[in-house]
Amino acid sequence: MSIEPMMILGVAALVVGAVLQLALAVAGQRARCDTQAHQDAMQALKADLLAIRAEAAGLAERLGRVEGELARIPEPSEQSGCREIYDHSYAVAAKLVREGADTDELMVNCGLARGEAELMMRLYGSAVTTAGVPKAKAADKPSELGPARRARTAGYEASC
Numbered sequence: 001m002s003i004e005p006m007m008i009l010g011v012a013a014l015v016v017g018a019v020l021q022l023a024l025a026v027a028g029q030r031a032r033c034d035t036q037a038h039q040d041a042m043q044a045l046k047a048d049l050l051a052i053r054a055e056a057a058g059l060a061e062r063l064g065r066v067e068g069e070l071a072r073i074p075e076p077s078e079q080s081g082c083r084e085i086y087d088h089s090y091a092v093a094a095k096l097v098r099e100g101a102d103t104d105e106l107m108v109n110c111g112l113a114r115g116e117a118e119l120m121m122r123l124y125g126s127a128v129t130t131a132g133v134p135k136a137k138a139a140d141k142p143s144e145l146g147p148a149r150r151a152r153t154a155g156y157e158a159s160c
Contacts, residue, residue, distance in 0.1 A: 090120070097124040 093101075093110040097120050101109070106117035 093117070093120045094124045097121055 089110045089112070093106050093112060093116075096106060096109060103114065103117040103121055106112050106120055107114060110117075112120065
């Protein structure tokens with residue numbers, strides 16, 4: 001073998017080696033860039049996480065204050081007898097209905113909404129009571145009844 005083909009093979013080996021070395025250097029540079037990009041992204045994520053933790057701590061503190069304020073608000077049943085006022089208003093309305101009041105009178109005298117007054121009329125203003133005894137109409141009040149009828153209805157009125 002002559003020296004010339006050996007030299008060509010040697011030069012070719014050197015060129016291939018140089019190309020491989022260059023390719024490895026480029027790949028290494030890319031890897032360093034990728035690593036740096038990943039590290040930068042990791043730092044940004046850590047900063048975001050710290051901000052989220054600080055915000056969560058602030059929200060937890062605010063929630064604690066709101067819960068404390070809610071604990072100081074009295075329950076509805078503790079508020080100055082409102083429930084008793086409502087119950088009394090309905091009791092008065094029921095009595096007025098039994099005495100012959102109409103829906104408008106209930107709204108004015110008891111402070112009821114129209115729907116409430118209509119419901120009271122349905123509950124307590126029916127033509128027949130739950131015992132099955134007819135209610136006295138406005139024209140049939142005991143003072144306007146004859147003696148025989150007054151005697152029959154006296155026991156009924158006493159039971160109401």
